[in-house]
Amino acid sequence: MNALALYGRYIITSLRAQAQYPTATLMLTAGHCAATSIEILCVFALFHRFGSVGGWSFGEAALFYALVNIMFSLADLLSRGFEVFGTDFVRTGAFDRVLLRPRAAALQLAGYEVRLSRLGRLIQASIVLVFATNLVPITWDARAVAIALWAVAGGIGLFMGIMVLQATLAFWTVDSLEIMNVLSYGGVQAAQYPLNIYAAWFRRVLTFGLPLACVAYYPVLAILRRPDPLGAPDWLLPLAPIAGFAFLALSFVVWRTGMARYASTGS
Template sequence: MAEALDRTVRMYALLAWTWTRAAARYPVSMVLLSLGTAAVGGLDLLAIVLMFAHTPVIGGFSAAEVIFLYGTSVLSFAVADVLFGTTERLDVHIREGSLDSMLVRPVSPLIQVATEDFSPRRLGKLIPAVAVLAVALPRLDAPWDAGRIAMVPLMVACGIAIFAGLWVLTASLHFVLIEGHAATKSVTYGGAFLTQYPMSVFARDFVRGVTFVVPLAFVNWQPALYVLDRPDPTGMPAALRFASPVVAVLVCALAALAWRTGLRHYRSTGS
């Protein structure tokens, strides 16, 4: 198991480095595209700032608390997007028949799809997230202790795993869906937007849905309640605040099962 994982990581790094070297042949373009990606990524933050220009709280949470949610959400999603975002192109490979050629290569098709067109410009998405967290964390009125300090990097790591699992899981749906691109984007990109705000601004039944059906609440909302020492406005059990690692493992396991099942039942398009 460890040997297989090590080989997978090495192959991913090798393919990603190959695409990066190709992009680095045009350094000015690469830098400008990275900065442009960072600027676009900060537009959602601008929307939050404009909201707080007219109200002191959103859903019962202060500006620093909402920006903390925004930063952890964007950082988790950005890393997952960099690692597995291009899996959403699986439907194109299936329609064009290029998935067939991937299946005969001595590298996992998932790794090939995930590293396709890998470019450092995508790392620009990390810039606003890291900057926001650097600003928000010192301004949080939280009872910091060892547990809460450790929870911050843990929640980001779990958020990355959950989003990565959702990327692969939704990509796997393309094995059975004809046109499912819009539906899958509503889970990935829609989920990223959803987790930037307190769940208290949404209806209680909707919050239950993104807790027990599509577990987006475990990306940052539940662990953030522990960090901020805030009661859950939706009345969820307090134990859920520590469930993100378990949820992350379950989502990734389900994604792996869905991917392997899809590949096992895949039949060439003949194109």
């Protein structure tokens, strides 16, 4: 069985387990959808108060919001094992069993649990995407759709990379540190707004440190066919999401370093 087929089996097993409690799953999904809806209301309140922010309208900001949250919801859906790695694997010693199996540890963790409740954020973000399309004159031709899908793929890679780094810290700290939520959930909040509204030092962080701008800001500019007010060349805009995959690759390099340091709890 190749890796992709095995990962599919992991997903099917997880979905079957949650299907045993359909009402609870639906309630959790609906609750997650309702809870995340508050975020877009906050964005609307900001633009309703000031009209425009940094030369951007609410409809354009809603497009940022929708794409970023679609990326994050899919990454969160597919990387549950890395999120709970410290508590469920390192602290309990269960990671020993993972290492004894003849498959990559990262593959097993990625397929550990696929939480359907995380579809709530995905549904809500998809609704906002439709809403933003009605507010902003976007031509969803083949080019725009391709850029959007490419950006989402790069964003999934970026957010999964953040979760891999969070899990890697547990090799040294035993438990995953909550400070990593600053990069994951905080990153979602930062990427929901155009890059040019931030200070110069923070723009550099979001471009070269944690390349959220590369998977959100630049692709949205390409979709809107709008020149970058910060001066980035037009040819760079649709290529920028490749930074998300590069970040994921670097995260796995750090992950392998952490695995080499792992020592069982002996439990």
